[in-house]
Amino acid sequence: xxxxxxxxxxxxxxxxxxxxxxxxxxxxxxxxxxxxxxxxxxxxxxxxxxxxxxxxxxxxxxxxxxxxxxxxxxxxxxxxxxxxxxxxxxxxxxxxxxxxxxxxxxxxxxxxxxxxxxxxxxxxxxxxxxxxxxxxxxxxxxxxxxxxxxxxxxxxxxxxxxxxxxxxxxxxxxxxxxxxxxxxxxxxxxxxxxxxxxxxxxxxxxxxxxxxxxxxxxxxxxxxxxxxxxxxxxxxxxxxxxxxxxxxxxxxxxxxxxxxxxxxxxxxxxxxxxxxxxxxxxxxxxxxxxxxx
Numbered sequence: 018x019x020x021x022x023x024x025x026x027x028x029x030x031x032x033x034x035x036x037x038x039x040x041x042x043x044x045x046x047x048x049x050x051x052x053x054x055x056x057x058x059x060x061x062x063x064x065x066x067x068x069x070x071x072x073x074x075x076x077x078x079x080x081x082x083x084x085x086x087x088x089x090x091x092x093x094x095x096x097x098x099x100x101x102x103x104x105x106x107x108x109x110x111x112x113x114x115x116x117x118x119x120x121x122x123x124x125x126x127x128x129x130x131x132x133x134x135x136x137x138x139x140x141x142x143x144x145x146x147x148x149x150x151x152x153x154x155x156x157x158x159x160x161x162x163x164x165x166x167x168x169x170x171x172x173x174x175x176x177x178x179x180x181x182x183x184x185x186x187x188x189x190x191x192x193x194x195x196x197x198x199x200x201x202x203x204x205x206x207x208x209x210x211x212x213x214x215x216x217x218x219x220x221x222x223x224x225x226x227x228x229x230x231x232x233x234x235x236x237x238x239x240x241x242x243x244x245x246x247x248x249x250x251x252x253x254x255x256x257x258x259x260x261x262x263x264x265x266x267x268x269x270x271x272x273x274x275x276x277x278x279x280x281x282x283x284x285x286x287x288x289x290x291x292x293x294x295x296x297x298x299x300x301x302x303x304x305x306x307x308x309x310x
Contacts, residue, residue: 077180173205
């Protein structure tokens, strides 16, 4: 089959490899992008593929919260000019107020909400009206609701780059009287910034799917076979590479961005010692403007 220039560019963007290497990998995989990446990794030519390819989208990622809920949502426009349009910005603010009041479960439900704040029409219809007024395609593309128990849990948020990245991190405490402490606030902000900068896949290794781990092991085993090293140490090679993988993609094992000599586990432990309470990182969410997934 014919391999297009756009396919080659996409593979180059995802792997950082040369044009001819990428083209040949796509030819060998008959145009299957994921298989091409997997084969390149088995050959040792590519590191783990970027987990989210960026699309050509403008707009803004926003967060709105109350005591028990935080909402992360993304509005897209075709151009940065419209992303700075007053009507577009005003709609995002009004949309946030409606979302935190109604707390829909998902994007599909959110689009059907109507409110006086939006002229007593549905969010979906209001977006359509805005498209007609502005003269450019816009979309309410992503929505995520994170709830917490205010008696023992707290959600921390972070917006980077005026809406380029938005992050939520939920923590729980054994001793609830520390929920409002400045020490915990610093930790929450640090962890949210960590997620924004380091793009973890999961909180810890226990929350990475068996399917993902099996695929990584398969790739590392193929690399070990091709390394020229004795077969008796192949399993050790695989385990070593898998350990490095967990350090790269799990929040708790990543090097702490403000002090690479610590990992996040130790950063959390410092706060636990300071406030005299155990802390659990329950979950996180991360939206990057224009990113897929």
